[in-house]
Amino acid sequence: MxxxxxxxxxxxxxxxxxxxxxxxxxxxxxxxxxxxxxPHPFAVRVVQTYIDRNLGDPGLHVGSQRIEGEAIEMLSSLLGLKKGYGHIVSGGTEANILAVRAFRNLADVEKPELILPESAHFSFIKASEMLRVKLVWAKLKEDHSVDVKDVEAKITDNTIGIVGIAGTTGLGVVDDIPALSDLALDYGLPLHVDAAFGGFVIPFAKELGYEIPDFDFRLKGVQSITIDPHKMGMVPIPAGGIIFREKKFLEAISVPAPYLAGGKVWQATITGTRPGASALAVWAMIKHLGxxxxxxxxxxxxxxxxxxxxxxxxxxxxxxxxxxxxxxxxxxxxxxxxxxxxxxxxxxxxxxxxxxxxxxxxxxxxxxxxxxxxxxxxxxxxxxxx
Ligand SMILES: Cc1ncc(COP(=O)(O)O)c(C=O)c1O
Known part of the structure; x- marks a missing residue:
């Protein structure tokens, strides 16, 4: 009541x-x-200080928008890309949905299909329902990574893209992303890497000497990556990340938002009003921990x-x-x-x-x-x- x-x-x-x-x-x-x-206490402090910032109306908060851009740039460089295009979003779910949306909009096929490992996160089921993209599940091998041969066998004229996972939700397995990248290039398809969890682990673990397959933009077939600061990035919820290799992916999902107080902009995210404090906390944590x-x-x-x-x-x-x-x-x-x-x-x-x-x-x-x-x-x- x-x-x-x-x-x-x-x-x-x-x-x-x-x-x-x-x-x-x-x-x-x-x-x-x-x-x-x-969450890291420093990130909490940043969120508290900038709790009122709204990246859904960036004309009002131009400084915050710029900082989001810098956060995306730092994440891109962590993932082997000089300049990436993306946003700090509500989490891995939104990031994955945005990637599927971009692939679908660019593919322009009547009955779009997405090939993904049986180990993929359930956020792709939501994406499938919302975007009317059929999910085609590829089998796993005994080591629980995706069977790349099965992925290839499932490619059809309706395929809009392929998903590989860098840190599966259940077991933390990293798929053979180099092989998926080659496959994607051979067939002219975009590859999305769901590194929602692994993105803030693998680059550091590799430098520590752990043997983990390459998974990021250094592989030419990788067109987008999900990386979540609210997991191992220690930023308060909500803080996910989506990064595209090229601007065309972001453009393919941007709609005009004409009525905003700060002026007309284009908006690619699912959420309209969205927390600028999250993006600022991502930026601050990366600067602070390095x-x-x-x-x-x-x-x-x-x-x-x-x-x-x-x-x-x-x-x-x-x-x-x-x-x-x-x-x-x-x-x-x-x-x-x-x-x-x-x-x-x-x-x-x-x-x-x-x-x-x-x-x-x-x-x-x-x-x-x-x-x-x-x-x-x-x-x-x-x-x-x-
Ligand atoms: C691999 C992977 N992708 C996506 C997600 C979804 O992330 P979120 O819960 O932040 O939406 C998760 C969550 O555990 C995940 O493990």
Whole structure:
């Protein structure tokens, strides 16, 4: 019910505190199965300071618009492109939808089809429904990366583009993007790389010496990349990123927005009014941490993943779905559902709906949390397998 009389700030805050008391918080260390994290305090400060900026009306906030452009430029250069075209958006979902929209609008075929790995994120299902693009799912190989031969076999005259994933949601697998890029070039098709998670991991992990396939604009067939600062970029939600190699992709999805207070502009994003503070926080975090700062974050996360995977292997009845590629470790057990239930009962924020439990080593996940989790896991297994 909409209250007739207002309450004091203290009363409202008290009620909020009470009502959110059952939420799991990132700083508790209990959330092990999320790709989000406690945002960096500096990014929070920037968001608070610039909370009123609206990039949906950039004529009013020209400084913020320019900063968004610089953030896109820095992300592009991280991804091997001198000048990219894109936006800071609401998340990986919006970024993926924008890429599919651009490919569809440029292809101009009657019955558009998009080829994507069976491991692709469900945001493409939303894109398919909204844009009336048929999804053609390509099989995975035993290592859970997409079978490039199957992708090729599925190309038809209706194909508008191909999707590869650099850090799958479930297992953190990086597809053979170099092979997909060659295929895309051979057939004159655009390749979109969903690096929503991997974008803020792979460039740093590669420099740390981890062997991970190339995945970015250095590969000539890659025309667009999703990269999410609100995942490993440690920027507050919402902050996703879409970057196109060429301006024509952005132009293909831009509509005129004539009535804005700041004057007529062209708008490509799904959201109209959108938070300038998010773009400013992306810019500020990149400036603040720099490549070396993010590399440190990734180093810790990757090392923790390797240690955790080794510890899991010591537990009878537990098996890894595959050796970790990025900072995601996924494992199965006998009686998985009972084990999951018991772990949840003990307050762990995990899920096993894909047939395995996925642990994402986000910056808020520390070794002591994992040690406690491993103790509970051993007991939960004992519980579930009498
Ligand atoms: C690979 C991948 N793409 C896209 C998304 C969607 O991102 P968001 O939830 O920010 O919309 C996710 C989310 O986990 C993801 O893992």
């Amino acid at each position: 909409f209250p007739r009389k207002g309450a004091s700030e203290e009363e409202v805050l008290e009620e909020l505190e009470r009502k959110t008391s059952r939420d799991l918080t990132f700083d508790s260390g209990r959330i092990l199965g999320s790709m989000c994290t406690y 490549f070396d700062g993010y590399k440190d974050v990734v180093r810790k996360a990757m090392e923790l993943s390797r240690w955790f995977a080794a510890e899991l292997k010591k537990i009878p009845g537990v098996y890894l779905i595959r050796e970790p590629v990025l900072n995601i470790v996924s494992f199965g057990t006998e009686n998985l559902e009972e084990v999951e239930e018991e772990l949840k009962r003990r307050g762990w924020g995990i899920s096993a709906h894909r047939g395995y439990i996925r642990i994402v080593m986000m910056p808020h996940v520390k070794r002591e949390h994992l040690e406690e989790f491993l103790r509970d896991l051993r007991e939960a297994i004992g519980h579930a397998i009498p």
